[in-house]
Amino acid sequence: MAQAKKSSSVKVKVQKFGTALSGMIMPNIGAIIAWGLTAAIFMTPNGWFPNAQINKLVQPMLIYLLPLLIGYTGGRMVDDERGAVIGAIGTLGVIVGTTQPMFLGAMIMGPLSGWCLKTLDNACRDKIKSGFEMIYNNFSLGILGMILAIFAYFIINPVMMWGSHWASVGVDAIIRVHLLPLANIIIEPAKVLFLNNAIGNGILVPLGIQQASEVGKSVLFLMESNPGPGLGILLAFMFFGKGSSKSSAPGAAIIEFFGGVHEIYFPYVLMKPSLIIAAICGGVTGTALFTTLNGGLKAAASPGSILAILLVSAKGSYLGNIVGVLGAAIVSFIVAAIILKNDKGDGADLAAKQKEMESMKAESKGTKMPSEQSAHDSVTSYKDIKKVIFACDAGMGSSAMGASLLRDKFKKAGINIPVTNTAVRNLKDEPGLLVVTQEELADRACQKTPDAMHVAVGNFLSSPKYDAIVANFKALTQVQDKPKSTEKKPANGSLEGIDFSKVKEVDFIRHDQHIGSATMATNLFENAMKKAGKKTPVKAIRINELDDDPSHLVIVTPAAKKNLAVRYSDIQIVVVDDLLKDKKLKEIIDKLS
Structure with missing residues (x-):
């Protein structure tokens, strides 16, 4: 038991660290795509429509805009607006004096600067005399920002230049000896453990941007975002699955391939862990084909949809990218089909897993999740809920779709409660909050919002818990508003009184x-x-x-x-x-x- 708790604690810490990395990249993916499209279309001389004037936007966006946005976001994650401002100031010290894109430096200086300011505020705020708060706020940020920018320029900048150089050399060396596909042996299992955004946006995207700035494209953008392995597994369930997993696979395959929501296939792999072999084989195959056929993207493909991949594919890389995705899907399909055909189960595993998770209780400061053992307590525990938030690792994709499903159910049931979605890292504890999150992320959600009610689901797109939530909200109005009847009711089992x-x-x-x-x-x-x-x-x-x-x-x-x-x-x-x-x-x- 102690070992299990320790393992869970380590897992949560790894997820939190990975989320912190991806949390600085995800909000700025749109800016990264804007840079990638500008470079792909207008860069001279290799763009689709070279334009010397528009090309002047490319380098400033890469060197200044993107790192500053990342540093700003990193600081904000630590200390809101003040942290965001000082995060950008500290990041500028890393940028100045180099022509390399300082994404990793920004991911260090952003949160570090925010943490320094927050520590200073905690130490000094209570000692500030009334009326001097604005002076303290402005000068503390300005003076500390100056110190951090100088520190970043003289200390962090050289270290980052050295580290970026050798990281680039290492990646190039791995690609030259054709060992890059082996990285998928780690990437694919990590994705299923909900570290996909951490690996993709926290590690591969920064390295990919640096490589793309030097050679015009990068295969690193494709390693985590490739929808092929997940597509192959879902297609195998379509043809060789059983029960509810077979019937739900076609819709999931469409969402995986065209929507790019990779979380959709994770429950299928968790249901039959041996399928991770199919995911690894598909991932290795896809990356091998990308590198062999000169594939690559100009910018990050987010979400990991075939449409997003085609949109930011580099000129001359379309064949390699398409073949890599399809090859990954074919290989993962074949391996998954073999595993499923030899499976002796009755196909009820997916439903059983959802039912088992439905019966589990989550606790938050002593507040137990509702259960069918006490129907009245189950209903009345919802009486203070004013808002429902779906939280996933990135705050996009799967959580948005889950929120949409519950919002539609609320509308049909006449329940007037707002339903939104966000990233786990952005959750804030507030009264009257119901948080719906994936089982793997439940611990982190409870840590962020200890006073909220929590519901953990196995799959955002298909969970019986949504119906339970709706039923409890509907029943709440009946428990609160139902008038007490003075009329004597017939005894249980009696047909008297039945019309x-x-x-x-x-x-x-x-x-x-x-x-x-x-x-x-x-x-x-x-x-x-x-x-x-x-x-x-x-x-x-x-x-x-x-x-x-x-x-x-x-x-x-x-x-x-x-x-x-x-x-x-x-x-x-x-x-x-x-x-x-x-x-x-x-x-x-x-x-x-």
């Missing part, structure tokens, strides 16, 4: 785990209805799929009735001891039309 003239559908609750199977009970009851010449439809549905009106006659066991009573006020309920054999089932059939 059979209003019944248009008979329902069994699918997740009921007590005596008798809901699915089997539905089939038996439906057959008995046909023999009796009755035409009222009979269905097995989930508890949150009911419409709250008397046209639904719901047959449940006593334990399931407790959950229904909290969620619904107008449906008609008959309680039976056995869903398959209870005598009241025949009485119900006799009274139905």
Whole structure:
């Protein structure tokens, strides 16, 4: 147990460090793409439409704009606006005096400058006399910024120039001896552990920009963003998968290839860890083809979609890039197909994994996640929620799509609560917050927002927890607003008080785990209805799929009735001891039309 906790702690720390690196790059990806497109189209003499005047934008954007933006973002991550400003000042000291793009230097000086200012503020703020706050704020930032810029110029700049030179030499040497594809042995497993943005944007993108500034393109931009390995795995599930994993794979494959949301295939690999071999083989193949066929991009492809890759492909590299992506997909498909064909499982692993995670509880300062064991507590725990935020590693892609799905469910259910998305690093603790995040990122989300309610899901694009959230919000209004009735209700199981003239559908609750199977009970009851010449439809549905009106006659066991009573006020309920054999089932059939 202690070893597991230690492993989890190390994993969280690695993810936090990786997120810190990618967090400085991700907000500025648009600026990096702007530079890459300007260079690809207008650079002389190798652009698509060379233009000497527009070409003058390329070097200043590369040398000054991008590093300053990265330093500004890094400082802001540590100490908001003041940290952002001093981060840019400190970064300028690294930039001056060199013609190399100082991305790594900016990633050091940005957060370092913000941390120095925050430390100074913590030490001095309480000692500032009233009325002198503005003087302190302005001069502390200005003086410390000057010192940090000078420090960066004389100390960090030479170290970064030396390090950048040897890093470039090392990458070039690896490419020349054709060993670069072996890096995917590390990259592919790390991606599945949600370190994809850390590796891609924190390491490969800075090195790729430096290489592209020297030779016009870089294959490093393609190593993490290649959608081929994920596409091949999802295609294998389409043809050789089983159960819910097979049925959900086609949609996931479209999102992976054209949308570039790599997180979509991670649950499939986590479900069957041996598939990491397919991802590695696909990644190695793709990188080998990119380097062999002279592929490369002018700028980062974000998201890692085939459309983004084609948009920033360097002139003369389209064939290599396309073949590399398709080759990676083919190889990963073949390996994954072999693994899946030899799999003896029943295909229920994906659903079982989601159900298992649904039953897990997350705690935040003693606040437990709602569970079906206490339906009333589950509902009332939502009473203070004012906002829902989806948080993923980058704050884009998968979290945006998950937020869109829940927002649509809220709209249909008439729930007026805002749903947004952000990166885990940008989460801020505030009252009335519900945070939805991936299981792998739950620990970090809890650390950032200890007072929030947390829901961890296995897959942003397909989780039964969304329906549970909606059901709890709907039920909350019924718990709060439902008037207390003075009318004596019939005893459990009694058919007295049931208005059979209003019944248009008979329902069994699918997740009921007590005596008798809901699915089997539905089939038996439906057959008995046909023999009796009755035409009222009979269905097995989930508890949150009911419409709250008397046209639904719901047959449940006593334990399931407790959950229904909290969620619904107008449906008609008959309680039976056995869903398959209870005598009241025949009485119900006799009274139905």
